Amino acid sequence: MNEYLQSIIDRDPAARSKLSVILTYPGVKAVFFYKIANFFSLAKFHLVAKIISQIVRFLTGIEIHPAAKIGKNLFIDHGMGVVIGETSDIRDNVTIYHNVTLGGISPSINSDQQRNSKRHPTIMSNTVIGSGAQILGPIIVGKNSKIGSNAVVTNDVPENAVMVGIPARNIGVSTEEFKPYAVTEETKKEKR
Numbered sequence: 001m002n003e004y005l006q007s008i009i010d011r012d013p014a015a016r017s018k019l020s021v022i023l024t025y026p027g028v029k030a031v032f033f034y035k036i037a038n039f040f041s042l043a044k045f046h047l048v049a050k051i052i053s054q055i056v057r058f059l060t061g062i063e064i065h066p067a068a069k070i071g072k073n074l075f076i077d078h079g080m081g082v083v084i085g086e087t088s089d090i091r092d093n094v095t096i097y098h099n100v101t102l103g104g105i106s107p108s109i110n111s112d113q114q115r116n117s118k119r120h121p122t123i124m125s126n127t128v129i130g131s132g133a134q135i136l137g138p139i140i141v142g143k144n145s146k147i148g149s150n151a152v153v154t155n156d157v158p159e160n161a162v163m164v165g166i167p168a169r170n171i172g173v174s175t176e177e178f179k180p181y182a183v184t185e186e187t188k189k190e191k192r
Contacts, residue, residue: 007073011095026060027076027096037066071125078131085120087138094123097131097149105137105154124159146174 005018008025015021021028033056040049049066057063061080064070068084071092076082081099084090088102104119118138123129127141130149135141142159151168162172 004073007093008075011075012077026062026079027074027082030056030060030062030064030076030079030082031070031074034064034066034068034070037064038068038070041066068120087118088120089122091123091125091127091143093126095128097129097133099132100129101134101136103134103136121153144174 002018005021005028008021008028009015009018015025033052037049037052037056040046040052046066053064053066062076062082064082064084065086065088067086069089070084071090071094073093074090075095076097077095078098082096083101083103085101085103087104090102102121102123104114120138121135122138122140123135124141124143124145126144127147128145129135129147130151132150133147133153134151135147135153137154139154139156141147141153141157142161144159145157145161145163147153147157147168148162148164150166151163152166153163153168155167157163157168158170160174161170162174163169164171
């Protein structure tokens, strides 16, 4: 828990203390209750797991499916409107801003054929996903990537990529260091 809270303080200049992060960050609450819901999901108490996730959604505005896989130190900043689908796989030290969707594609078409199959993205370690980004389908976002605000990603993303636009395209190379909001002055210059 201490490592998790410190990872948030390291990534959020507005974080004043670990206590304030625990008490006032909806993303921290959502991840905490996701762990409980995930426990029930793994134990095959699917209804209990879904009820927990829906209560947390009501309280925080963040919907994490209980069956999603989440690594250590996920930071959901602000959080309102974040949706993480059932077969999403999020690795370590990922940062997600508000209104992000890790979703499937065409869920109403051939629903029976899509059950028990990978429908949502895999987000590799140290990725930053900007506000409003939509990452759709069973794709892989490579480690250390930055997904710009409002980008729509429907294809695999290589490691260290900076993705922007609709549809998203790679505009540069990302460094391993954390960059809030995914796009910086450096990457904006590369685009020009």
